[in-house]
Amino acid sequence: MMARPPLNRRLDGLGTTIFAEMSALAAATGAINLGQGFPDTDGPESVREAAVRALRDGRGNQYPPGTGVPELRTAVAAHQRRFYGLDFDPDTEVLVTAGATEAIAAAMLALLEPGDEVVAFEPFYDSYAACIAMAGAVRVPLTLRAPDFRPDLDALRAAVTPRTRLLLLNSPHNPTGMVLTRAELTTIAELAVERDLLVVTDEVYEHLVFDGEHTPLISLPGMHDRTVSISSAGKTFSFTGWKVGWVTGSRELVAAVRTTKQFLTYVASGPFQYAVAEALALPDTYYAAFREDLRTKRDLLAAGLTDAGFQVYAPQGTYFITTDIADLAPGVDALTFCRELPEKCGVVAVPNSVFYDHPDAGRTQVRYAFCKREDVLTEAASRLRKAFTG
Numbered sequence: 001m002m003a004r005p006p007l008n009r010r011l012d013g014l015g016t017t018i019f020a021e022m023s024a025l026a027a028a029t030g031a032i033n034l035g036q037g038f039p040d041t042d043g044p045e046s047v048r049e050a051a052v053r054a055l056r057d058g059r060g061n062q063y064p065p066g067t068g069v070p071e072l073r074t075a076v077a078a079h080q081r082r083f084y085g086l087d088f089d090p091d092t093e094v095l096v097t098a099g100a101t102e103a104i105a106a107a108m109l110a111l112l113e114p115g116d117e118v119v120a121f122e123p124f125y126d127s128y129a130a131c132i133a134m135a136g137a138v139r140v141p142l143t144l145r146a147p148d149f150r151p152d153l154d155a156l157r158a159a160v161t162p163r164t165r166l167l168l169l170n171s172p173h174n175p176t177g178m179v180l181t182r183a184e185l186t187t188i189a190e191l192a193v194e195r196d197l198l199v200v201t202d203e204v205y206e207h208l209v210f211d212g213e214h215t216p217l218i219s220l221p222g223m224h225d226r227t228v229s230i231s232s233a234g235k236t237f238s239f240t241g242w243k244v245g246w247v248t249g250s251r252e253l254v255a256a257v258r259t260t261k262q263f264l265t266y267v268a269s270g271p272f273q274y275a276v277a278e279a280l281a282l283p284d285t286y287y288a289a290f291r292e293d294l295r296t297k298r299d300l301l302a303a304g305l306t307d308a309g310f311q312v313y314a315p316q317g318t319y320f321i322t323t324d325i326a327d328l329a330p331g332v333d334a335l336t337f338c339r340e341l342p343e344k345c346g347v348v349a350v351p352n353s354v355f356y357d358h359p360d361a362g363r364t365q366v367r368y369a370f371c372k373r374e375d376v377l378t379e380a381a382s383r384l385r386k387a388f389t390g
Helices: 018-029 045-057 070-084 099-111 126-134 153-159 182-194 251-261 270-280 284-307 334-345 374-389
Strands: 094-097 117-122 138-143 164-170 198-202 227-232 245-248 311-313 320-324 365-369
Touching: 018 334, 045 270, 070 094, 070 245, 070 270, 094 099, 094 251, 099 126, 099 164, 099 198, 099 227, 099 245, 099 251, 117 126, 126 138, 126 164, 138 153, 153 182, 164 182, 182 198, 227 251, 245 251, 284 311, 284 320, 284 374, 334 365, 334 374
Parallel strands: 117 138, 117 164, 164 198, 198 227
Antiparallel strands: 094 245, 227 245, 311 320, 320 365
């Protein structure tokens, strides 16, 4: 018998992700999977064909450059200029990663020392906790509370201590769908400058804002040299399996993240990088139509969940709806509810409570993904309504 458990104690309690558990339940029961956030249709045909063309032409079939292919780095810089008026040098201020998840991991490993504190909104995407733990740092949660999930900026200020090194922000926010306002971002930026903090921003849902607008924190005064801005192609173009993400920021911060990234995957997704470069240049009509399609699906599922008896918190962005089951299933916690739901009605969802350090704050919250075909959402809503209203 081993003298101690094999898993690094920093990762104790993380185990298998909730997404793996719920997707396995969906597969085992044949349930409709509204748990994990991936579309059930592919993105634009022109983008898929661009990947095929790259494969056939031998572009990216061998190791691409460690920082990403020049075409994609140039396209990312052009995207930041086009949508936000930001200027980045594609050679020194853009880094291509294996999705946003690797970018977050590389940033945490690069920028944190053991014992540093990281303030992050909870509920938080589950990789945040793991990445902070792997860096030996300490996460300090700032709880977002229903119904609007807006951050308490006074509490944020109070959470910053002399040990705080970094703020980890996610807007549009997964899983709540909250979108930070310019006023909130301005206050956060002022705090970061005042307390000399670094900020890592996860902006993968930047093109999925239904109410309000997305403002990159890095665009605000004093933030260019202290912000690592992260996004990816998966959510915007519906090719989540390609795992193409990127980092933009100052030369010094991008170089720091590159140092750790090169020892994680080194490179990935070679041919897909060329395809994503073409995707980023799609016309404004694509981005508008994509957003409106998801808005329609949000409203469709929200209405169905309301009819089934859930309390629905309409998201401002992302493609997730958070609901509350307190009245629908009195005394039942979200994890138990989600584990029983596939057998009860053939639908899979995810409990928000697993995304909290303070799980009581989300004890009765359940998340549904609406990035599915309309007929699938309609059927899921019908099953839920029959199960809970008869």
